[in-house]
Amino acid sequence: MSSQVRLRLQPSARCLYDEPVQVKVAGLRPRQVVTIRARSTDEKGVEFSSSATYRADGSGEIDLDRDPSLGGSYVGVEPMGLLWSMRSETLHKRCQKNKALNPHVVKFSVHEDEGEGRLLAEATNERLLMGDGVSRLPVKEGNIQGVLFTPPGDGPFPAVLDVCSLMSEKRACLLANKGFVVLTVPVSTERPGTFNEMHLDRFEEAKDFLQRQPKVGSKGVGVISRSKGGDIALSLAAFVPGVEAVVWINGCNANLGLPLFYKNQQILSPLLFDPSKVILTESGARIIKHGVKNPLAEESKGSLIPIEQAEARFLFVAAEDDLNWDSKGYLDEMVERLKHHGKEKFESVCYPKAGHLLEPPYGPHCTSSVHGLIGFPVMWGGEPKAHAAAEVHLWKKIQEFFKTHLSCDATATEAKF
Template sequence: MAYSQIRLKILPSVRCLFDKPVQVKLEGLIPHKPVELRSKLIDDRGVIFKASALYKADETGQVDVCRAPSLGGSYTGVEPMGLFWAMAPETPHSKFLKKNVLSPTLVEIEALSGDTGHLLASETNERRYMKEGMNRILLQEGRIKGVLFIPPGNGPFPGIVDLYTLGGGLTEPRASLLANKGYVVLALAYYGFQDLPKNPTKWDLEYFEEAVTYLRGRPEVKGPGIGILSISQSGSLALAMSSFLSGISATVCVNACIANILIPLHYKDIVIPPLSPVMENIKITESGLLDIRNALPDTSLEKNRVSLFPIERASCQFLFAVSEDDHNWKSALFAKQAAATLRNHGKECIKVATYPKAGHFLEVPYMPFCPSGFHAAVGNVVMFGGEAKANSEAQLDLWERVQEFFKSHLGPVSESRLNKL
C-alpha cells in the first residue's frame, strides 16, 4: 500500500488550548500491521521532550489511540493522551519550561512503520494558551511586576493572583489557561523577573499586599474577595497572604509548606524567621540524586512554631492538594497539620485533595512529568517523586477541582460571560 494513502489526523482540530485533549487517529494502514507513534516538542530552553508508543492497525487499517492499546514504548494500554503526558526530556532532569504564552507549544506527531521504520505520516498539534480576545498586559504598576490576563467580555470577573515563579523567573501557562475559564488572573512575579532581585534576602509581604489591592481595584474584577493559586514554595507565601492580608476569599496550595522557608518574611513590624534545614536528613539515592524530603525540621516542635504562619487568623477557604510521593518535602503532613490547626480554632474552612502516586509538581493537564530536576535553593539536582501516569491523572483531577473551588468561593462565571469566551 502506498504511503500517500496513509492519513494522520488530530481531532477535532490541529489547534487547541494546552489543557484540552485531542484524538490522534491513523487511517489507510495495512490491517494488523505494527505502527509506531512518536511525539516531540521543544520547550523555551531548547530542551527536547519525546514519547513513543507501539500500536497495531485494526482490521480496517486504523489506529485510534482513544480505543487502541499501546503495546509498548513510553506507556502501555489505552491512553488517549499518552503521547503528551508521557513525554520525557532528552536532557536529564529538565522541567518543561514555557514562559511567554503569546506563542503556542508545537507537538509533532509522527507515524512510522513498525516493520521498516519508514515515516508514514506526520502532523503538528498547535497547543495554545490564550483564547481569542484574551488581553495580556505586561504589568509594572507601582512596585508590582507580572502579567495580567483579562478575558474577553464585559465582566466583571472573579480575580485570582497566581504565584508561579521558579528559578527561571515568571511562568505564565497556568495563569493564562485559568483566565480562559473566565477569571482575571494576575501572574505575580516576586523574584528573578525584570528588575526584581534574583536572590532576595527577605520576603516583603507588603509587596504582595500591594498586588492584592491592585487586583481588587481593577474595574474588570468583581468582589468582594479574590483567590490565590500557589504551588511549592509559593504555597508558603500564599499562606502568609491569607493569614495577614484582607480581601482574600479562597486560597489553593499545591504541595505547600505551612512554615516560612529560605529567608525571613517581613510584614510591617512582624518578622517570621525561616526554618533551617537539617542537612544530615538529606539522603543520596542509588541513582545519585538528592532526596530532600526530610530536610525540613519537625514543624510540630515548640522551637519551630515561630516559623509557622498564623493561618487560624485567615478568613478565607483553603484547598490543599497533596502528593503522597512528594519528595521535595512532606506536603501531606503539612496539609494534615494545617487542617488540625484550623479545626482547633473552630474553623472547617479547609479541603484536602490527596494523590497517592503523584510527585511534587502538579501542573496543568498534559504537561510533561518532572520526576527530578535542579533545585535552586539546594544548588543541586533532587528527586521530586511520583509516577508519570499517576501524576498525569492527578493533574487532570486537580485542574477540575481548582476551577470548582474558585467557582464556589469567588462566585460563578455567568453564562453570558462564558458564551463570550
C-alpha cells in the first residue's frame, strides 16, 4: 500500500444506510489512472463487489461527486455508483441485509490500473440501519410476530405498519430513524406452501398493537408494502378502520394467490396464476409477469380489492420495467377506478427503467434471484442506474407522504446519528 495515497469517506466513514457518502482519493500522480473497488459480504456470507476506472486531475485527486468513471461496473459521474453496482459472481444472488443490529460494511480500495493492480489505499464504510437512540423490540403477542422500532424522544410520533413479503427489518428501522414508530411484520409467518388461506385479522391485530404504543400520536396508522404485501395493504384500507395512509409499491390491485378471510368470512377470492405464461430466460431465471391472470376478467372479479370504499389516502408506486408483474397496469386501473367513484385522495408515481425491488437507496441492485415465496429464480427487471435513482427519489417521497398524511399531535423529529 502506498503511504502517499489517501482514500477518504466524507463526511464520515460511519453513516446511516440511506445516507450518501463522498468518496475522495488524494496523493496520486497527476492524471494517474486507477481502479477503485468496493466489496461487501451479506448476511448469508455472499460477497458482492464492484469496480470503476478513474483518472486523477492535475493535482492527483479524484472526487466521485465530480469525476466520471471511465469504465467498469458503470460509466459517468455516479457518486454512489460503487454501492448500487455491486454484484455477486454467483448468478441469482440478492444482497441480504435484513437485520437491523448489524451494519452494512463496505470496503473501498484504490489500485494501480496496470500490472497486478497493486493496492494503494483502502477505507471501510460502516452503513448503519439503526441511528442513535432508536429502540428495537421483537414482538410475539397473539398472532403477531414482528419487530417494533421506536425513535428516541417522547413523541408523539406517527405510526407505520410495514407489511413485507418476507421478514425484513431494513425499511422499518430506517423509517424509525426519520421519526416514525414502525412495526414490521411478514405476509406470513408460515413456510410457503404450508397454508392455503390468508387472514386479514392478523394484520388488524398488528395495527391495533401499534396504535396502543405510548409514543404513537397519529389517530390512524400508515401502511407501507411492496409485492404481495401490496394487496394486503389495500385490503386493510378497504376493510379495516383506522388505516389513514397507504404506500403501495409494485403490488397487485387484486387479492393474489390465496383466498382472503376477515372475521371468519371469505371476503376476496384469489387471483390465480397460469404457469404456462411464464418465460424461461437463458440465465435460468423466469419472467413471471405474464403468468398472473387478468383481475378484470369475469372469472377473477371476486379478487379485485374494493379500494373505492377506503377512507385512506394512497400513494401508488409502479416501476415500469417490473418483470415480476404488471405493476403499472394495476396502478392505472386503480387510478381510473378511484376517479370513476369521485375519489381524489390518492397520488401516483411511475419510474421508467426501474425494476420490481424498489428499496431504501444505496443497496446493490438485483436483477434476478430466487423468489422467496415460489422457490425458483425470477427476473426482477430494472436498469441499474435508473433503478438506483428511482430508489433515492422514492425514499424521500415516502417520508414526505407519511409526514403529510399521518395526522399527529406534534411534529416528528428525525433521529440524529
